[in-house]
Amino acid sequence: MTLTDQPAPAAPARQVLPAEERYAAELAFLAAQDPGPRPPGWALTPRAVVTFVCGSGSGSDGTELVLPERRAGTGMPGRMAIAAKFVGERSLVERCVVTLAGERGLLLTGEPGTAKSMLSELLAAAVSGTSALTVQGTAGTTEDAFRYGWNYALLLAQGPTSQALVDSPVLSAMRTGRVVRVEEITRCLPEVQDALVSILSDRRVSVPELTATEDAVVSAAPGFTVIATANLRDRGVSEMSAALKRRFNFETVAPIADADAEATLIRRQAVAAVQRAGAAFGVDDAVLDALVTVFRDLRSGRSAEGWDVERPGTVMSTAEAVQVAASLGVAAAYLPGGDVLDLLPGHLLGVVRKDDPADHARLLGYWDGPVRRRAEDGSAMWRRLWDLRGSLR
Secondary structure, eight states, rough: GGGGSSSSOOOOOOOOSSEEEEETHHHHHHHHHHHOOOOOTTTSSSHHHHHHHOSSSTTTTOOEEEOOGGGGGGSSSSSEEOOOOSOHHHHHHHHHHHHHHHOOOEEEESSSSSSSSHHHHHHHHHHHHHOOOEEEEOOOGGGGGGGGEOHHHHHHOOSOOTTTHHHHHHHHHHHTOOOOEEGGGGSOOHHHHTHHHHHHHHHHOOOOOOGTTTTTTEETTTEEEEEEEEEEGTTTSSSOHHHHHHEEEEEEEOOOOOHHHHHHHHHHHHHHHHHHSOOOOOOHHHHHHHHHHHHHHHHHHHHHHHHBBEEEEEEOOOHHHHHHHHHHHHHHHHHSOOOGGGHHHHHHHHTTTTOOTTTHHHHHHHIIIIIIIHHHHOOHHHHHEEEEGGGOO
16 A cells, blocks of 8 residues: 555544534524524524524424425435523523624623533524634733734735734634624723724724725624623623623523423533543432532522522532533443442532632531431431531541
């Protein structure tokens, strides 16, 4: 076999696919199934975007949608159920879609771990066909991330030309009429955030270095808009200016209200995480129910029975519960022989001590309260957890 006869190397596996690839079949089906009017630049109708995010109806996998006969024979299935991907109020998603259809900025706020980033990814994938145009906000993010930069090798060789210009994700979205995502916008310095004020107002970016060329001003194509996210815990870190706030519609993403819905989501995402680790998920539902109960009790400050609970300073988010459930699943798969329930208190301690060491005492207080009372009521699961109190020290 010669070098030219050798097969091309296989593409490396990826841990997580972007939403537009993970749900490519659903997006293609919805585009064919709903031929209604679409805002300029949109890949789907607003109604189809809501269906993509919230699912097509009742049931774990949704109600099947039917492809119109005039669009049959395109190689795609005649009917498909669209599963819900975001657990929350449908009205919230509808308001988000209406904001984007009006080409207004959308700011998703809420406690950490409430799926703001996931919702922004799903919306961008459904509206624009890509969620890749993203700026990650940090204290080190510069204005170039919102405007443009330069290929310095070309800049030195040719001077300021359009070929030497490097588009930011925001500028790329403006040129193509797509949605750009700005994650953790309040982590950026205020003067960096305010680069978005004129972009969201004038819908254009001036490049003064190119004043003698036709590329000196980049105007936004129809469909361009911004989805930003911000944690309520970060309020005051880099407070947004009043001018920038006025250019966004604010929507608050609340923690999941329904315990059963949260438990289902935690199991689904934990199963997916363990499968990516190359193993099968082997954690009993009873253990997951106990995990969800602890998180919800500590998050709300009140147990399911109505007992008062001292809330820890840290956020007991659904995302953290997923990580704990996934860790238990990996332990069950790769460290067999033990009871994964024995590991639960230690993982909970790791969660609550992230922000405030005093939360250790609050977790012990929870053990001395609801855990002990449930154990005394005769629950074998909670009796076992009560016996594990010593592992919290």
